[in-house]
Amino acid sequence: MREISTNRITETIKRLCIEANCKLPIDMKTCIEKSREAETFPTAQGILDKIIENYNIAEKETKPICQDTGAACIFVNIGQDVHINGNLTEAINEGVRQGYRDGFLRKSIVSDPLERVNTNDNTPAMIYYDIVEGDKIEITLAPKGFGSENMSRIKMLKPSDGVKGVIDFVVETVEKAGSNPCPPIVVGVGIGGTFDKCAYLAKKALLRDADSANPIPYYAELEDTLLTKINALGIGPQGFGGKTTALAVNIETMPTHIAGLPVAVNINCHVTRHVKEVI
Amino acid sequence: MEIKIELPLTQDKVKALKAGDSCLLSGVMFTGRDAAHKRLFELIKEGKELPVNIKNSTFYFVGPTPKREGEAIGSAGPTTSYRMDAYSPSLIALGQTGMIGKGTRSDEVIKAMKAYGAVYFGAIGGCGALLSKCIKKCEVVAYEDLGTEAIHRLEVEDFPVVVVIDSEGNNLYKTGREAYLESLGEEK
Incomplete structure (x- = not known):
């Protein structure tokens, strides 16, 4: 012992x-900087530049x-x-x-x-x-932060809704959230479990590095599909239009009941903070 | 090109601003978020005097972090505005002309903005460290017991905002998204 x-x-x-709170993790910086390079819409480019300037100031000055x-x-x-x-x-x-x-x-x-x-x-x-x-x-x-937390949703889908039902619910949730959660966002998705476990999975998905993929190839592919669909919405940084609506989609799953297909979407902003330490 | 605006935001300035305009605001504004708005709203309902003059005022929806020694304010980016939707029409009716936040507003708020003349600005959410650089002075003027949610009087210099909804109801959240999606069509 x-x-x-x-x-x-x-x-x-x-x-x-x-x-x-003062130092954005490297996975988030990588995603934001890559999105900046890929962004084509001038307004969106300008906002992403400010976002990068902001986290650099915060880190330098140990300011939130x-x-x-x-x-x-x-x-x-x-x-x-x-x-x-x-x-x-x-x-x-x-x-x-x-x-x-x-x-x-x-x-x-x-x-x-x-x-x-x-x-x-x-x-x-x-x-x-x-x-x-x-x-x-x-x-x-x-x-x-709660600007993004408030835009999160959960739905108990039917098994017959299948993967299409999951995709539709996630994309609909991001579209409804629009400019409110400070896009570009990180989308944590929980699939399976019970009502409570599913919400927990969605939160846990946000702890995983934004530039990582689900270890199960099927779900890694679903993460890519969702990210592409979300970024086709055109909401863009701050909701002013652009390609960069989401930086990443992370999915976590677990077994569920024969009668159910719970899906939870926990939204986080471009300041998705997470640090880990082992004692 | 950024438009420099001196606060207070009088009606002539309100009318000149259009959705999509980038502006740099200088002068005095007040902070207020959920709890302070609720108190102001209750005073208005009871017909009592308010602790700040609302006429031509600009309110910044923000709850800053505590400041360190030598700083005017801590991090101070916008909070999500729709939570103030229940209260904003009453303040606009009293002459509030500017609001700064992020995210959508209700039809009732937009209706009041058109009827009385007011502008809704967006500041970049999640950029509190950067935005705090433009705030030169900050003091509590009401509801000190609310801590971060107290009403603070801010003196700002070249505070960067974008007109999201103008006094005619034009909305950048609609037009910006449409413009981006149209730009894709042109590429193809």
């Missing part, structure tokens, strides 16, 4: 909160890339041979508290969805735990 202290977890989360520094979505894979001294969830929330305070990040969480009073420290984090083999803890931190 390996011992890991809660202090170490708090310190790691704090550092990751600041890093994720976007003022919506998000809900702190944290995915923790805990090795079953790890023992944690103390309260893990509290240690994570303390890391978020310190990171959002010391990193001058915006506190965007309200304590009750209807009463709407700000907790003023961006806690609680949105945490998922998974038990895995080994004696390590893997933490993925993905601050999630």
